[in-house]
Amino acid sequence: MKDISALLEAIKAQPFRDIVISSPHTGTVTFADIRKGDKVLGPQGQWKEKPGTLIATLERERNPKPIYAAEKGELTSIHTELQGRFVEAGTPLAVLRHPLTRAEVESMLLRQALHLFLAPERAKYYFTPDVDKKIRASDAHSVLVREGMELLIMSRMKREVPLLYTGPAGIIYAVYFKYNENIDAGAPLLGVCPQDQLPTIQEVIMRVQTEWTEKD
Amino acid sequence: MDSNIEKRLQNLRDRLAYISDIFAGKHRDNTNLLEEKLASFTERARTDSLEDPHAELATLEDLFTYVERRLEDCITPMDTVRIVRHPQRICLRDILENVYDNFTEVGGQDEYSLDPGMLIARAVITRRRGKKTYTQSVMVIGQEKGHGAEYRNGGSVKPWGNAKARQYMRVAETEGIPIHTYIFTPGSYPVEDYPGAAQQIARNIYCMAGLRVPVVAVISEGGSGGAEAIGLADRRLMLSHGYYSVISPEGAAAIEGHIKPGQRATQELIEQCAVNLKITAMDNLRFGYVDRVVQEPPLGARPWHFDFFRHLRQEVLRATDEVVLSTRLVPVLKGLALARVRNPEAKLDEMYTRWGLSGAAKDRLLAHRQQKFLRLSRLAARDRRPLFTKLAVALRDWASKPWVRFKYDFYRKHQRRIRTFMEELGNEWEVFKDRLLTPWRKLTRKLPANREDVGKTRELTALSNWSGAEQRKRWNYISPRYKTDRAITCPNSAAYGCLDLWGPDLFAEFAGVCSHCGYHFPMEPEWYVKNVFDLGSVFEFNSEIEAGNPLNFPGFDERIIDAQKKNKAKSGCMTFEARIDNIKLVVAMLMGTFRGGSVGAAEGFKFVEAAQRAEKNHYPFLAYVHGTAGIRIQEGTHGVIQMPRCTVAVRRYIESGGLYMVLYDTNSFAGPVASFLGCSPYQFAVRSSNIGFAGAGVIKETTGMDIPPKYHRSYRALSRGHIQGIWDRREIRANLKQALLTIGGRNLYYR
Numbered sequence: 001m002k003d004i005s006a007l008l009e010a011i012k013a014q015p016f017r018d019i020v021i022s023s024p025h026t027g028t029v030t031f032a033d034i035r036k037g038d039k040v041l042g043p044q045g046q047w048k049e050k051p052g053t054l055i056a057t058l059e060r061e062r063n064p065k066p067i068y069a070a071e072k073g074e075l076t077s078i079h080t081e082l083q084g085r086f087v088e089a090g091t092p093l094a095v096l097r098h099p100l101t102r103a104e105v106e107s108m109l110l111r112q113a114l115h116l117f118l119a120p121e122r123a124k125y126y127f128t129p130d131v132d133k134k135i136r137a138s139d140a141h142s143v144l145v146r147e148g149m150e151l152l153i154m155s156r157m158k159r160e161v162p163l164l165y166t167g168p169a170g171i172i173y174a175v176y177f178k179y180n181e182n183i184d185a186g187a188p189l190l191g192v193c194p195q196d197q198l199p200t201i202q203e204v205i206m207r208v209q210t211e212w213t214e215k216d
Numbered sequence: 217m218d219s220n221i222e223k224r225l226q227n228l229r230d231r232l233a234y235i236s237d238i239f240a241g242k243h244r245d246n247t248n249l250l251e252e253k254l255a256s257f258t259e260r261a262r263t264d265s266l267e268d269p270h271a272e273l274a275t276l277e278d279l280f281t282y283v284e285r286r287l288e289d290c291i292t293p294m295d296t297v298r299i300v301r302h303p304q305r306i307c308l309r310d311i312l313e314n315v316y317d318n319f320t321e322v323g324g325q326d327e328y329s330l331d332p333g334m335l336i337a338r339a340v341i342t343r344r345r346g347k348k349t350y351t352q353s354v355m356v357i358g359q360e361k362g363h364g365a366e367y368r369n370g371g372s373v374k375p376w377g378n379a380k381a382r383q384y385m386r387v388a389e390t391e392g393i394p395i396h397t398y399i400f401t402p403g404s405y406p407v408e409d410y411p412g413a414a415q416q417i418a419r420n421i422y423c424m425a426g427l428r429v430p431v432v433a434v435i436s437e438g439g440s441g442g443a444e445a446i447g448l449a450d451r452r453l454m455l456s457h458g459y460y461s462v463i464s465p466e467g468a469a470a471i472e473g474h475i476k477p478g479q480r481a482t483q484e485l486i487e488q489c490a491v492n493l494k495i496t497a498m499d500n501l502r503f504g505y506v507d508r509v510v511q512e513p514p515l516g517a518r519p520w521h522f523d524f525f526r527h528l529r530q531e532v533l534r535a536t537d538e539v540v541l542s543t544r545l546v547p548v549l550k551g552l553a554l555a556r557v558r559n560p561e562a563k564l565d566e567m568y569t570r571w572g573l574s575g576a577a578k579d580r581l582l583a584h585r586q587q588k589f590l591r592l593s594r595l596a597a598r599d600r601r602p603l604f605t606k607l608a609v610a611l612r613d614w615a616s617k618p619w620v621r622f623k624y625d626f627y628r629k630h631q632r633r634i635r636t637f638m639e640e641l642g643n644e645w646e647v648f649k650d651r652l653l654t655p656w657r658k659l660t661r662k663l664p665a666n667r668e669d670v671g672k673t674r675e676l677t678a679l680s681n682w683s684g685a686e687q688r689k690r691w692n693y694i695s696p697r698y699k700t701d702r703a704i705t706c707p708n709s710a711a712y713g714c715l716d717l718w719g720p721d722l723f724a725e726f727a728g729v730c731s732h733c734g735y736h737f738p739m740e741p742e743w744y745v746k747n748v749f750d751l752g753s754v755f756e757f758n759s760e761i762e763a764g765n766p767l768n769f770p771g772f773d774e775r776i777i778d779a780q781k782k783n784k785a786k787s788g789c790m791t792f793e794a795r796i797d798n799i800k801l802v803v804a805m806l807m808g809t810f811r812g813g814s815v816g817a818a819e820g821f822k823f824v825e826a827a828q829r830a831e832k833n834h835y836p837f838l839a840y841v842h843g844t845a846g847i848r849i850q851e852g853t854h855g856v857i858q859m860p861r862c863t864v865a866v867r868r869y870i871e872s873g874g875l876y877m878v879l880y881d882t883n884s885f886a887g888p889v890a891s892f893l894g895c896s897p898y899q900f901a902v903r904s905s906n907i908g909f910a911g912a913g914v915i916k917e918t919t920g921m922d923i924p925p926k927y928h929r930s931y932r933a934l935s936r937g938h939i940q941g942i943w944d945r946r947e948i949r950a951n952l953k954q955a956l957l958t959i960g961g962r963n964l965y966y967r
Contacts, residue, residue, distance in 0.1 A: 025716075049925045062702035063716060 004113045004204050011105055019071060019096040025089045027060035029082045036078055040069040040096065056093055073098035102212045106205060110174065113201050114191035115167045119183045123156035125163070126179070140172040145192055152189065170194045173201065221261060221269055224277070227520065228254055230304060231280055235287065238298045238515065240483075243290065246283050253279060281514075288514040291457070294465055294490040299457050299516040300437040301402070303364035306517045306524075308335050308398050312356060314525035315532065317342045319356065323380050327367040331377025333405070335360035336384045339396075341533065345568040352571055354536075355388035357381050357446055358398030361437075371401040371437070372918070375409065375416035378445045382420045385427060394430040394536050394571050397446040402464060404442035404890075406910035406918060408927065410936045413909035414886070417445045418894025421860055424448035425586065425867040428578040430539040430571065432532060435460050435497075435506065440847070440856055441890045441909070448860040450585050451535035454497040454506040457516035462856040462887075463849045465490035467914070471849060477913055492769050493852045504592055505853050508535070533564040540569055542584060543577040589857075589864045590824060596817030596854040598762040600786070605760070613832070624834055691727060693746035695739055698723035704737075706730040727946050729903075736904035736945050738882045741790070741807045741842045748840075748949045749794035749803075756792040758825050763787040763811075763818040769850040775811070783810045789819035791826040793835070796953050801838055802830035808843020808882050815888050816848035820858030823892065827865040827876075836875040836956055839893055846886025855887070862892035870897075875960045879948070880905050880930065880939065898959055899939045901930035902948065907938065 023029065032054040034040070040053035052069035059065070078094045087093075100108075119125065127135060128150055134143050145151055145165050152163040174191035177183050193201055232254060236247050257276055260266050291299075299305060312319045316339035323329065323336040337356045342349060359371035373381075388395045404413050411419070421444055424431065433449035438460030454460060463471075468489040469481035494500075497509045510531045517524045537557045544550040556562060557569070573581060599606075627634065698720045706714035714732035722728060727747075728737040745754055763779075763786065765772045780786055788810035792803050804826040806813045815823075823839075830837035847855040870876050878893050881902040890909060893899070901907060908928035915923050926932070933939045943951045 046922050047924050060703060060716070061718070063704060065705055 004109050004201060007109060007112055008105075008204050008207065011100065011108065015100050015105075016073070017071075017098045017100060017104075018076070019073070019098055020092045021055055021067060021069070021094045021096060023058050023087050023089060023091045023093055024065070024067070025058070025060060026087065027058040027065070028084065028086050029093060030057045030059065030064075031078065031080060031083055031093075032056055034075060034078060034094075036075055038075050040073060040075060042069055042071040042073075058087075067093070069096060071096065071098040099214070101214050102208060105208050105212055109204060109208065110191060110201075113197070113204075114173055114193050115170065116188040117165060117167055117190040117192060119177075119185055119187050119189050120154070120163070121156070121185045122182055123154045124180060124182055125177045125189055126153045126155060127151065128153060128162065135172075140175055141198065143172045144195065145170060145172060145190075167192060168194065171198060173198065218269065221273060224273055225254075225258060225261070228276065228280060231284070234302060234304050234518070235284070235515065237302055238295055239287070240295075240298060243287060246287060250280060250283060284514040291515070292487065292491065293459070293493070293496050294487045296457050296459050296496055296516075297465055297490060300400075300459060301370075302516075304518050305361070305436070306519055306521075307363055308356075308358045308360045308400055309362070310519045311358075311398060311525070311528065312337055312339060314522065315529045316340065316354075316356070317351075323384060330380055331369075331374045332362075332365075332367050333359055333369045333371050333373040333401075334377035334381055336380065341529075343533075343565055343568050345566065348568075350568050353391075353393045355384055355391075355393055355395045356398070357384060357395060358434075359401040359442070359446075361400050369405065371442075372403060372405045373401060373442055373445070374405045374407060375411055375413050378404070378416045378420050379411070381446055382416075382423050385420075385423060389427055389429050392429060392572055394432065394539075395427070395449075396532060396536070397431065397433045397449060399433060399435045399438050399443045399447055401437060401439050401442035403439035403918070404445065404909065406908075406915050408908055408932065408936070412933070412936055412938050413441075414890035414907075415894050415936075415938045417441050417890040417909075418863070418892075420445040421448055421863045421891050422867055422895035425589075425860065425864045426582065426871070428582060429573070430536055430581065431585075432535040432539065434510070434528075434532065439464065441859070441887055444856065444859045444887075444891065448585075448589070448863075450539040450581065450588070451508070452506045453508050453510050453531055453535055454500060455517065456497050456509050456512045458497055459495040460497075460500050460506065460853055460856075461493050461495035462847050462852050463493070465493065465495075468493055468849055477916065492767065493849070494767050495852065500853055503596075503853060505857050530564050534558070534562075536571065537564065537567075537569040539581070540571050540573065543573060543580045545576075545580075586864045586868060589861045592861055593817045593854050593857050594821060596764070596766040596851065597787075597821040598764040598818065599760070599821075600762050601758075601760045616832070620832060620834070691724070691743075691747050692751050693743055695723040695728065695743055706733060706735050708733045708735050729945060734903060734944070736902060738808070738843070739945070741805060741809060744840060744842065744881075744948070745790075745792075745794075745805070748952065749796055750798070753795035754792050755794070756790060757829070758791055758822050759786060761787060761818050761822055761825075763816055763848075765850065766817060766854045767850065767852050772850045779811045783807060785810060787818040787822060788813055788815070789822045791822045791829075793829075793833075796949060796956065799836070799953065799956050800833075801836040801956070802826050802833070803838045803840055805840045805842055806844045806888065808841075808845075811848065812845030813841070813843040813884075814845050814848035815855060815858050816851040817854045817858065819848075820855075820862050823858075823862045824865040827862070827869045831869045831872050831874055834874075836877065836960055837869055838952070839876070839878045839896070841878065841880045841884045841888070841893060843882040844884050844886075844888045844893075846888065859887050859891035862888075863895055866892050866895060875956070877952075877955060877959070879943075879952070880907050881945075882906070883928075885909065885911060885928075894938070898955065900941045900943055900951070900955070901933065901939050902945050903930070903942055905930045907933040 034055060042052040044050040054066055055069055056067045057064045058067055073096045076095045076097045079092060082093060131143055131151060146169040147166060149165045150162050151165040154161045154163045170192040172190050173193045176188045176190065183189065232247065232250050253276055257272065261269060266272055319337040319339035321335065321337045324332065326332065335358055339354050339356045341352050341354065343352065359373055360368050361371040362368035385395055404417060406413050425448055431449040433447050433452045435443065435452065435454040436458040438447065438458065440462050443460065465486045466481065469486040472489060473481045473485050475481050497506065500506045501509050508531065510528055513521045513524055534557055538554060541550060541553045541557060700719045702719050703716040704719055704722055705716055708714055712733040714730050717730060722737065728739045763776055765776060785807065788807050790805045790807060794801060794803055804823045806815065806819065827837055847858065866876055876896050878896040878899040879902065880899065883906045884893065885908055889907060906928040907930055912923050915921060930939060930942050934942055
């Protein structure tokens with residue numbers, strides 16, 4: 001496991017992600033009315049149904065195709081020299097600096113700090129009765145897991161199969177599935193961390209929750 | 217202060233607030249005067265400085281009545297809209313309490329109801345003839361606005377509310393009691409939850425087109441589809457201060473003014489639209505869409521107008537009696553009884569007409585109702601056929617009747633025997649011919665011209681090759697867009713990673729279908745006409761019937777002419793006879809390219825004619841919906857009446873044994889889907905089509921809900937059981953043939 005306090009400091013030193021917007025295919029570039037330093041929006045709406053800010057239009061075979069910003073952020077560079085020129089696929093057109101949100105930071109940290117136990121196939125998952133009782137009595141942190149432990153029941157079309165835990169021993173930090181909901185194959189079911197690291201992780205996550213300010 | 221005076225003062229305050237509300241700031245001088253007088257009286261009453269408070273209050277009340285009478289002449293159509301929406305307006309519960317002698321609410325109570333917006337009650341009316349008392353039952357169904365009660369949803373009924381209405385109409389039919397419907401709705405609640413707003417309204421209209429009990433409808437606020445869900449009646453009465461319209465004036469203004477979401481149309485435009493839509497009772501009486509107008513007190517009826525309720529009771533009784541009496545057989549007695557009932561001075565409470573009907577009378581009742589609706593709005597479409605053509609059509613109709621009767625009533629019944637007899641006769645003739653010609657054939661066989669054709673023999677006996685396959689793949693018609701030399705992006709490319717398609721490929725060989733994800737780009741109506749049906753088999757009829765501007769809606773003539781020029785068609789509905797692999801059928805096609813495929817009087821006219829033609833010729837009837845945006849709002853109620861009208865035609869066709877199928881393509885919304893299209897038992901859709909009641913903008917505006925993307929996709933309609941299947945455009949011909957053969961059965965279209 002990595003030292004996640006150091007990781008958080010590293011993220012704090014650079015609290016953004018640079019997204020390079022490049023041409024999806026060949027074509028002639030026409031930039032929208034944007035300038036370096038402009039703030040742009042990502043997809044909006046309840047279902048992200050409204051596209052983000054228009055960055056450029058790429059025209060190939062008289063078929064103009066809009067290129068929208070995929071995230072919220074600030075344009076740090078725009079390759080204006082490409083205006084009106086024919087470009088190859090994958091040519092960088094602009095760079096978008098996306099300030100990391102609290103949820104993104106948290107997910108980055110946990111991805112590094114936890115061992116993710118993944119769903120082997122699309123099914124509904126439940127804890128075994130013993131584990132379930134323990135979780136109900138206190139919380140998920142009270143459950144110690146080790147390699148080969150019968151931890152979950154995988155249920156699909158009334159076919160119930162016990163699922164053995166594989167991975168490092170530790171305690172359950174996060175549960176990513178919900179009762180009676182189907183989980184896709186490869187989606188995380190549990191996040192497990194070594195017992196001694198729990199206070200550190202909790203503290204770091206608390207710091208993110210309280211200290212991280214989201215920039216507009 | 218005397219409590220009686222206080223009560224009367226409160227009534228005056230309510231009346232004043234009502235006047236200010238319904239005129240929305242107009243006639244300020246009148247309201248100011250009343251306000252001043254009322255304030256001064258209240259002040260003096262509080263200080264007990266009135267000499268004769270009762271007399272002075274009576275004078276003040278007279279002043280209110282006088283002003284109300286004067287303002288009555290200044291009411292504009294938009295004022296009537298504000299009147300019917302006002303919380304002080306009478307609502308269905310007031311009518312139940314004051315018009316009927318007793319009632320029991322069924323199907324829910326207040327907010328504890330499947331849909332509190334739809335109120336259903338069994339009510340009784342007591343009549344007296346001489347010393348004898350008669351109690352007559354009716355089923356009362358209507359929307360309840362509930363004086364602004366939130367849970368009633370303003371009388372905007374959800375699909376399950378309309379389903380409840382239909383259920384109790386069936387109950388009334390079983391019990392043989394008349395139905396009185398009261399229409400108090402701004403429109404139906406546009407949700408697509410099972411069974412879907414449109415689908416349920418279609419079921420209701422279809423049901424009402426065949427109800428075997430008298431139905432009387434009273435319209436106060438007749439908002440388009442919601443009104444039609446309980447509006448198909450033998451007699452339609454309308455309250456003098458009500459409105460009956462295809463769309464709310466605000467909705468019409470938003471369309472006319474090209475208002476974007478979030479913006480609001482100006483008050484002047486809304487007022488103008490209300491005038492242009494001709495929504496008032498007198499307009500609708502003139503058009504013939506209501507049978508009688510029930511006069512209300514000045515500025516509209518409110519719950520304390522007890523005289524009005526008495527008047528309404530008389531009118532409702534008269535209408536029910538009239539419907540029942542019109543089914544009587546003996547002309548003299550019928551005429552006398554009708555004259556007695558129609559006499560305005562008649563005291564209907566002291567007369568008695570039995571409302572129960574015999575089986576034959578029920579048939580006549582149904583026939584009258586159906587004929588009444590089929591006759592409506594025919595003059596609103598421009599029939600440009602020359603007199604000679606019209607006469608020829610009528611003559612052909614008349615002359616072909618015996619032939620049709622012979623063909624289906626005699627020949628089809630004895631078909632097998634006749635065919636066997638003819639075959640035997642043919643066999644004998646062949647044997648005789650062979651013997652007769654044998655000497656001649658012996659001579660001619662040796663001539664060079666009669667030698668065996670080697671090429672022909674090889675073609676018939678050798679294996680087939682691939683050279684003809686290319687030929688078969690070609691379409692009879694390809695979209696003119698194939699000439700555009702450009703690439704096109706599939707709308708699903710972000711989700712499925714579809715590669716760009718080259719226009720000439722897409723619109724010619726691919727038939728407008730994305731070769732990666734199968735998304736269907738819209739095609740022209742001609743594509744279907746030429747590629748779905750046998751080449752050269754299409755025979756169009758009634759093409760001269762033209763869409764017009766029956767309401768003289770400003771600027772609409774030019775728009776219709778533009779659409780006619782662009783589409784090279786006179787209306788948005790093309791009706792034709794065609795064949796699919798020699799199966800004959802009648803098709804009515806709503807063209808999405810003609811003013812969005814909206815349905816007006818001309819389109820309805822042609823649709824009804826097509827259904828009747830299919831019925832007469834015993835052909836299957838296909839409604840192919842290339843696209844429809846709903847009822848043409850610029851035609852107002854001339855458009856909205858097509859919903860019940862065309863449904864009646866469809867019901868008559870189906871009940872005579874016909875097979876009616878609907879195929880939706882591109883976008884199909886609103887009125888037509890909620891009536892004559894949605895009532896078909898067999899509805900199919902082409903991939904990538906959208907089906908629903910109201911678009912995203914309207915749903916947002918009326919319900920405040922944001923709807924998810926793909927809310928109206930045909931797959932959702934399939935999941936909730938609205939449609940029966942989704943077809944690929946390239947397979948329409950094969951699927952249609954399959955459906956005709958399997959659903960139509962052995963005789964294809966006739967039970």
